[in-house]
Amino acid sequence: MEALDAFSFGLYSLKGEYAKKTPEMAYENNIAVYNASYISLAFLKNTYVYTADVKLVEKLKDEYSPYIKILK
Numbered sequence: 001m002e003a004l005d006a007f008s009f010g011l012y013s014l015k016g017e018y019a020k021k022t023p024e025m026a027y028e029n030n031i032a033v034y035n036a037s038y039i040s041l042a043f044l045k046n047t048y049v050y051t052a053d054v055k056l057v058e059k060l061k062d063e064y065s066p067y068i069k070i071l072k
Helices: 002-006 016-029 033-045 054-059 062-067
Strands: 049-051 068-070
Touching: 016 033, 033 049, 033 062, 054 068, 062 068
Parallel strands: 049 068
Antiparallel strands: none
């Protein structure tokens, strides 16, 4: 935990709205819950995540595109 504190990383438990949004997003976009958990958190926190997985990005509905950035 101290290492995470040094980098200001936050930990989020899969609870509440986050727990509701993650499987919903996975189902709607036909993506893994693992991937949906990161994108859902970005959506709920109004920020974004980075990925090199172009196929994942292509599967997402347009409403989630502001919350994911492609690494090149």
